[in-house]
Amino acid sequence: MIAGMNDEEIKEHHDTEKEIKQKVSELAKMIKESKHCVIHTGAGISTSAGIPDFRGPNGVWTCRDQKRALPRGKRFKEWRPTYCHMAIVELLNQGLIKHLVSQNVDGLHVRSGIPLEKISELHGNTHKEYCSKCGKEYFRLFETRNAYSVTDHRTGRKCDICGGMLFDSIINFGENLPKNALDKAFKESTKSDLCIVFGSSMRVSPANSLPVIPVKQKKGKLVLVNYQKTPIDKHCTMIIHSATDLVMELLMNELDIKVPDWEEKLTEIIEEQEQELKKKSEEKSKEKPKEKPKEKSKDKSKDKSKDKSKEKPKDKSKEKSKEKPKEKPKEKSKEKSKEKEKK
Numbered sequence: 001m002i003a004g005m006n007d008e009e010i011k012e013h014h015d016t017e018k019e020i021k022q023k024v025s026e027l028a029k030m031i032k033e034s035k036h037c038v039i040h041t042g043a044g045i046s047t048s049a050g051i052p053d054f055r056g057p058n059g060v061w062t063c064r065d066q067k068r069a070l071p072r073g074k075r076f077k078e079w080r081p082t083y084c085h086m087a088i089v090e091l092l093n094q095g096l097i098k099h100l101v102s103q104n105v106d107g108l109h110v111r112s113g114i115p116l117e118k119i120s121e122l123h124g125n126t127h128k129e130y131c132s133k134c135g136k137e138y139f140r141l142f143e144t145r146n147a148y149s150v151t152d153h154r155t156g157r158k159c160d161i162c163g164g165m166l167f168d169s170i171i172n173f174g175e176n177l178p179k180n181a182l183d184k185a186f187k188e189s190t191k192s193d194l195c196i197v198f199g200s201s202m203r204v205s206p207a208n209s210l211p212v213i214p215v216k217q218k219k220g221k222l223v224l225v226n227y228q229k230t231p232i233d234k235h236c237t238m239i240i241h242s243a244t245d246l247v248m249e250l251l252m253n254e255l256d257i258k259v260p261d262w263e264e265k266l267t268e269i270i271e272e273q274e275q276e277l278k279k280k281s282e283e284k285s286k287e288k289p290k291e292k293p294k295e296k297s298k299d300k301s302k303d304k305s306k307d308k309s310k311e312k313p314k315d316k317s318k319e320k321s322k323e324k325p326k327e328k329p330k331e332k333s334k335e336k337s338k339e340k341e342k343k
């Protein structure tokens with residue numbers, strides 16, 4: 001992974017208004033003709049939300065390399081999904097795109113209402129922590145990361161299901177990507193016949209290898225919307241050097257799509273999560289104390305003639321099938337993959 005960039009790489013390029021319009025009209029055509037369009041997003045789509053990017057002329061790493069004061073973004077509590085985030089939600093709702101791959105950890109895509117199964121967050125989500133033991137994921141309204149050292153991901157909270165330590169989901173440089181998200185992103189990009197990159201300088205691997213897949217397979221196109229040149233420019237069918245919000249607005253006009261206003265979706269996800277946990281704990285408390293007394297009372301009071309050996313194994317197997325196999329295989333595989341990632 002590359003942190004520093006030279007002046008030419010940092011330099012922004014601006015297409016003329018006419019060029020942008022022509023290109024967007026072409027892009028709209030490509031989207032309509034595509035069968036499996038996948039969007040890839042980077043920090044550039046969140047800059048208008050007041051979150052600084054990394055490698056722009058005033059990005060965090062550019063400023064650090066040039067020994068300038070680091071850019072000041074909006075405070076966490078003020079972060080909101082942008083027009084571009086909401087347009088992506090509507091493109092998904094209308095079936096014009098099939099999946100979203102994001103390198104952003106700001107969680108704005110999830111907050112905008114992208115269904116969790118339609119997004120691969122390659123570098124984690126600041127609102128998400130997971131159990132180090134059983135893999136259960138938890139969404140929070142607050143920033144989950146509060147560890148002091150870079151490699152420490154403990155959040156200090158514990159899993160409601162198994163009591164395991166919870167870890168934040170943020171991926172730092174040099175750390176492995178979450179296996180499930182990466183696998184899904186790879187699968188969707190491989191299926192894709194059109195990948196569109198919005199607001200990424202595509203300098204982080206392996207995220208930058210994914211949108212190139214359809215072109216390399218010679219069965220798809222790649223369009224990039226970014227101010228700066230990128231290492232994958234040579235693979236692009238079309239490059240639009242412009243602001244992501246502007247391109248998205250023109251694109252929505254071209255496709256005649258109305259972009260919905262933003263409503264917080266994270267609270268809904270958290271409510272569902274809490275209901276699910278409540279259900280689980282109720283199931284657990286029902287299973288344990290109630291079934292056993294029944295067995296005993298049946299055995300004692302009712303038919304002594306009935307074969308006891310037939311009853312007991314039945315109940316036990318029911319108990320087991322209710323409690324264990326449903327969850328454990330999933331949890332184990334997650335556990336393993338997470339363990340591997342950390343190594």
Ligand SMILES: [Zn+2]
Pocket residue numbers: 131132133134135136159160161162163164
């Ligand atoms: Zn757990």
